[in-house]
Structure formats: structure tokens, C-alpha cells
Amino acid sequence: MKVLIKNGYIVDPSQGIDGVGEILIEEGKIKEVREHRSGGRRDKAEGLLLEEEFKVIDATGLYVFPGLVDMHVHLREPGFEYKETIKTGTLAAVRGGFTSLCCMPNTKPVNDNETVTEFILRKAYAEGACYVFPIGAITKGQRGEELAEMGMMYEAGCVAFSDDGMPVMNSLLMRRALEYSKRFGVPIISHAEDINLSAGGVMNEGMVSLSLGLRGIPAEAEVVMIKRDIELARLTGGRLHIAHVSTAEGVRAVRDAKKEGLPVTAETCPHYFTLTEDAVRGYKTKAKVNPPLRTDKDIEAIKEGLSDGTIDVIATDHAPHHRDEKICEFDRAAFGISGIETALSLGLTLVRDGVLSLPGLVEKMSLNPARILNIRKGTLKVGEDADITIIDLNKKWKVEPERFASKGKNTPFEGFILEGLPVITICKGKIYERDN
């Protein structure tokens, strides 16, 4: 199939494209990209329409991005198929404008060996709406005791390693992981949380936790571990990526590390620049997430970090759960937000607020994660997979979780009116449309 996307406003920071133009797709690959202003002749593209086998997408008034890349997703399969499957999770991804994602290893069994990695990849190849890049566990069973077979998982297709959700508390083991991973050039992703400091906590520690009588997780539980891991990156020269930064001091630590030229990158998630701990009031379990929602001060610092490049990536930490795991005692409720279908719209608020330029947002949600993971994604360069997201920046829509493709309806954004929608996502040769 040949597809022509015409008259769309193309934003592709990987090759400095920022203007109206045409994209031609053939055999699932980018065949041609032509910007009007750079002398590409419009009539030539129009001429192509005469060929009948073209499907033409008129993107007039719409924006065309390289397909988004989400480097932090929980697909739940194998083991927790009642929460999400590779099929539903990747469908949710394309609905959210994502064409590639990384799945975290906290499945059952844990993705700590090549067999599980191969299972995920085979399933994703057969059933996945988008591309799936597994992240392997750092330690066997994510138990934090001994290194998992990183080399074999790397050869099977893992693009990074993380014990996400179960921080590696043993500093020596984290040192070894950062050293060992240098053989493969892949990042170690740190879920930065000192579990002794956070023990028992269910929300941010502060005035709201005192007022609700809920046990708090202090910001320092994140900050001390970010600082520890930065020191270990300095010691080892291994590549460190900090997952879901939620605190002002965490942003500052990463900024300082980058100033020194240390091999450190970082991500945040839409909820950390959108919501504060106040969302928990009324014991709203849908706002229970780890790390927890923080304060206005933290939101400001995260926006600053996104703006000045301290934070490289916006990932979703998409964490679908069954409704019974959220409609229960707050202490017992699962941590996590089903976020992959709202992320782009929330990211676009940063553009409207002047925090990021449009190319800046595309970098955070597509190009930068692809570069950190060293995968051939996040670009509209000729010859690459035709992973494309087309956005109506002005489309207002109401967040109705029952319409999610994800099995997880657990979102604190329910009922929010958001602006900007990925109306068409092209991935693996298929065109997905979304109107709400």
C-alpha cells in the first residue's frame, strides 16, 4: 500500500523539519518527505494523486509527528492479563499516538531471562499494534540479590535494564549493573526510591498526607537514590537513566550531573507536571501512584527541567490495573495510572503554556527516547519505518476511561477536557483513527 499524507504541518526534529509538506509511504517505509518551503513542488505531490493505488490522507490543518516512543510502559503480559495484555496495551498505545513502547519487566514471571524476552517479542510481533522493545530486569526476579542474564536478554532484544518498581537497594549490585551494562551500551533505568524511607507510604509526605491520615513518602526517598545512582554513574561510567522524576530536588540533581558531563538522562510523566498531591483528597485511589503526586513547587521545577533539557523524556509509566484494585481501601489500592491514552494531550499543554516548543515536545516524546534506547525510531527519515502520528492540536475531547483501548480505566484525569488529539496513527502498515 502507498500512502500520501499531504498538506500536514510536519515536525521532525531529527532532520530539522518544521513546516507544511508531504510524506509518501511505500511498503510501510518512508519513501519521501517534502517540505513546501524548501522548494519541494506541491504540484508534483498532487500529481501523485493520479495514481489510484494511493491512499491519500489530507492533513490540512493537522500536525504530523514521527510516531511517539514511550519508554516506560507496563504491558502486564505474561502473568497479569486481567490488567492488560500485549494486544490491548499496544492498541492503547496507538490510540495515544505511540508507535513504539518499552515494556517493564515486572511481569509474572519477571522478564529476567531470554525466554520471557522472546515470548514478549513473539507475542508483540504477532498481536501488537505497535513496536515493543522489552526492558529486562537488572536482577533475577527483581529481588535485588544477583544480576540477571543481561547479555542473553540483550541478544534476545532487550534495549535497557531496570528493576522498575523494585529499586536496587544494594549499592554494590547497582554498581555492578552499571559496570556490566557497558559491554552492551544500554542504559540502566533507575526507579529511584529508598524503600526504607518510603516504607508504608501511600502518597506524598506533607500537609495533605497529615490531613488525610495517610502515610507519606517523602521527596527525599527519591532524591537520595537519584544522588546515589549519579555517584555510581560517575564511578563506573555506565549509562544511567532516571525513571519518572517527580521532585524538584531530583531535577536539580540530574541537572548538576549533566553539567558535569556524566552519562545521565532522565524522564518524567504527564501526571508529575499536571497534578499535585491535592488530587488524592477524598481518598481518590485513582491518584495513587508511585512516585506519588507532589506539590506545585515540584511541578514548576519539572517544567523548568523539561524546558532547559535536564529532563530528556516524557514517558507515561502506563500502569493499568483492574477496577477492584482501585475501588478499595486506599492503603490496599494498587499504585499506578493508565496514562498512555492521555499523555500526548497533557504534553501539548506544555506547548500551549510555553514550556516547550512543538519540536521540543516531539523530542521528549519521540526522538530522545529513541536515541537513549538506541533504536531506529523517532524519525521520519527516508527509509525508516513509517511510524507516524497525526495530531489535531485544537480538538477538544473529554477523558472517558470507558472508551480507553487499555483494560486499565484507572485515570485521575477522568472527566478532564483536554485539547489536542492524535487523530491518526500509522504503524506497522496500518492506519488507526481516533475521534475521541
Add this chain to the structure above:
Amino acid sequence: MKGRHLLSIKDLSKEDIIHILDTAEGFRDVLKRDIKKVPTLRGKTVVNLFFEPSTRTRTSFELAAKRLSTDVINFSVPTSSVVKGESLIDTAKTIQALGADFVVVRHASSGVPHLLSEQMDASIVNAGDGINEHPTQALLDAFTIREKKGGFQGLRVAIVGDILHSRVAKSNIPCLRKLGAEVRLIGPPTLVPEGFAGEGIHLFYSMEEGLRDVDVVMMLRIQLERQDRGFFPTVDEYFRLWGLTEERMSLARPDAIVMHPGPMNRGVEIDSAVADSERAVILDQVTNGIAVRMAVLYLLGGVKS
């Protein structure tokens, strides 16, 4: 009183609180009669839903409900299907289907009464949730203070002990502030969060400083497992530094009273000489608790048919 539920003292205005105390006065007179029962809520059903062991609070609610002529059912963990793995929501729906007008709930997780109020038709009364609140305890404490001291204006009340984990303290602080008393929080820095300081609320880490010239000393029960969690080194050291002794009581005003929500740990947070002294009003608190809980049930009214 606004609303059908009593979930938190924070939801009540000063007027609401005074209205409850005034109503409780009437019921306390009933309790002094030979026949201690009124037909006010005849035909209504009260379910005591206790997910944590409790004898005092449950008995107090049970008596209050019986004195109002309701039918009372005690639904507590060891005999319920909760141990069989039933979810809280299913338990709540079952109790609703049994026709409960009031559900008095105690649970180890903060916010459970709020969750039940969203899931059930019955009036929910919070009988202690996690480390959050225990509103009827604060109301009966206020009733007792008003009875002994006449009012709250200019009164200094010291709350001593594990403020961080005490639902009694967390209901008493807003209750006393709304009524106009000055509140002092005294205890180890690990158990007295700085976030509680505010207008009319002062923090002290030293008993000798905090108790000076107070009118009321409200002791909290020290949970012995806090020692294991590292909040203080040993019970012996706790008593040495924060135990209420006669010597320390002499720093308070001469007519100061001593309160305790029970059950007491003698020799841990309070010395027997103080607990058994003339100043202790601990048993008055127990008696007043029934009248105050009668007032709460009466004012909430239960399910309106």
C-alpha cells in the same frame, strides 16, 4: 448538623460541634435515670462494623444504640467473612442489603469510612480509621472538658504522645481549635510532625516546657510496636522523657485535669499515681462517650424512608 455521615471533625462547624454537645447533655440526663432508654430510634438498625479489635468503642456505641432503642448488630472481623477474603466493598453491600440504617465503622486503613459513604445508603459513623481520625472520641473529650472547665476560651490543652499515628489526636486538634482552645502537642520529635504547627497549635519536645500552665493534659496510648519501628529506643526511655508523673503534673495549673482515651499503659505513658489521682477524669470520659454517641446517632438520623 449537615450531612448524613460523621466522617471527620473537619467537616463540622463550631456550631455543629456545640449542637452535638448540647444534645448529648440531654442524653446524659437520660443515662442518669432509672430507666435509661428512650424510644427515639426504634425500628432503626445500627451495624457495628469493626475490622480492628475494639472493646471500649464498640461497647460504647452498642450501648448508645441500645439506649436509643435501635437494633444493634456487631459485625466484627474474626466472625465475619472478611477472613475468608471478602472485599470491603462486598462486605459493605451485604450489610446494606441487610437493611442497616447506621454503620459504625472502624478500620485499620485511613479513608475507609469515606469509601463506605460513597458505596452505601446508610449513615456512616467513623469509629476510628487508620491513623486518620476518631471523631466521636474528640467529641466526648470536648464534652468532658466543657463539663469540667465550663468552656474552651483561653483554655490550654496539652496532647501528649504519639501524635503522628494517633487518630484521637487528629480529631482532637481540629475539634479543640474550632472551639477556641489553645493546643500544645508534646512528644518525641519522631512522633510530633512539624506540619501540625499552626495558629493556636504549638509543638514541644519537652514535657517540662510543654506542660507549664496547661488546663488539660490529654495523654495518648503509646503503641508498643512503635518501639520496633524505631520511633523511640525503648519504653523505659520513653517513660523517662515523656511519661506523665506527679512531678510533671505539678507544672500544670493546680486545677488541671488528666484525660486518657484508654486503654492505658501504666508505667509507659502514665504513672499510676496520676492515673488514679483526683485530677484524672478518665472514667467520666467513658460515661460521657455513651451520651455523645447517642447524640451523634440521633442527629444523623440514619436512612430516611
